[in-house]
Amino acid sequence: MAVRAGTGRIRRVLVDVAKHSTASLKAMSTTFGPEVAYTDDRALVLEADSLEALRRIPDSSVSLILTDPPYHSTKKANIAGDRNFEEDELFLDWLGEYAVEWKRILKLSGTVYVFCASEMSARLETKIAESLRPINHIVWTKPNDPGFDGWRGKTKISALRQWYPHSERLLVFEHGTYGSREAYRRSPMGEYLLAARKRAGISMIELTEIIGAYGKVNRGGAVANWEAGRNIPSREQYEKLKAALEAYEAVGEMLSYEDLIRPMQLSREINYTDVWDFPSVRPFKGKHPAEKPLDMLKHIIQASTYPDDVVLDCFAGSGSSLRAALELGRSAIGIEIEPQWVQRSVDMAQSATRPVSETPGVEEAFVRPSPDSLF
Ligand SMILES: C[S@@+](CC[C@H](N)C(=O)[O-])C[C@H]1O[C@@H](n2cnc3c(N)ncnc32)[C@H](O)[C@@H]1O
Secondary structure (H helix, E strand, O other): OHHHHHHHHHHHHHHHOOOHHHOOHHHHHOOOOOOEEEEOOOEEEEEOOHHHHHOOOOOOOEEEEEEOOOOOOOOOOOOOOOOOOOOHHHHHHHHHHHHHHHHHHEEEEEEEEEEEEHHHHHHHHHHHOOOOEEEEEEEEOOOOOOOOOHHHHHOOHHHOOOOOOOOEEEEEEEOOOOOOOHHHHOOHHHHHHHHHHHHHOOOHHHHHHHHOOOOOOOOOHHHHHHHHOOOOOOHHHHHHHHHHHHOOOOOOOOOOHHHHOOOOOOOOOOOOOOEEOOOOOOOOOOOOOOOOOHHHHHHHHHHHOOOOOEEEEOOOOOOHHHHHHHHOOOEEEEEEOOHHHHHHHHHHHHHOOOOHHHOOOHHHOEEOOOHHHHO
8 A cells, every 4th residue: 555655656746846956945935934033045944843834845845854853751851842742652643743744845865864762763763664664773872082971970870770871863764665575665766767667658678778778687677676676776877767768758857866866975984884973062051952963964964965955954953953964065944943942053054164155145144133133
């Protein structure tokens, strides 16, 4: 059932060729009213309940959702939402509603990263998997700098009834569903190619012959592997596929490589495992209680987006993910409910050292006046 639903959506995208990526965030900001705290061509900061705000963001318009909701199990008084739910199930249902919106606004090539406490991770992954396909369960070990072993100082060992939770989890998802049999593992890209080829009315072998991508084993070759989601075409191979399929009137304009193929840009120079050891943010005046290290956020954005992509954080806190995205030449949307952290997110968006050509002029930026400045 789930695969059929997915295929329907992919067919719709094939027809519509959603091109929201080219629309500036300033244009998107017109959907919102007084919630807009800051906007320029690359950044949009909203002060809002993010579930409400997400419902007004267009379909297939975001490449990366990188977000850090209240953990619920930590019950921190200084984080809005951390104590909102009496029962775990209510918290999970709440984030399940987010996942429905994430799926809708995420491009076919998009990725979702959700921070969570280890205690909630298994159930949260299962809940979000009702909308998206889990691809990783990253462990962030949070090593302390020498001389700053926070946990040693604050732990009463005799009171511990479990191992001290010194790591956090980062759940990663793409479009798709859980599945074991091959047919159910077909990737969004594979489904998209299959739908386009069917529209063209040609066989796998014919398409393979047109683009000359023969496999080692069978004549359907690479096309069969791509359609099954076993591997992905290179950019050059995709351009050939696109040109071949667009020649058929019934296919129409196809998505670009960036809008279809999920990036996973890794190199031997960086850690590409699922165990991460970025040091936690050291305390400083004005630090958000759950502030995430900039290096870790950049690690994610670098690997999982193309330049110019839109990154969204619907629990923006200090605005650290906005800063990371802007400094890497991406666009950023941050949504935060607490005025204090909205202001910090605005400051982050304004002060991020952006690649020179992308620094907006003053006349291009909108900053909502603070209430004090009205008098
Ligand atoms: C875990 S913190 C995020 C910290 C952030 N990653 C950082 O590096 O600073 C969660 C944030 O979500 C915000 N929040 C809670 N409920 C929200 C809601 N319904 N809509 C928007 N923001 C919300 C909280 O105020 C808090 O700042």
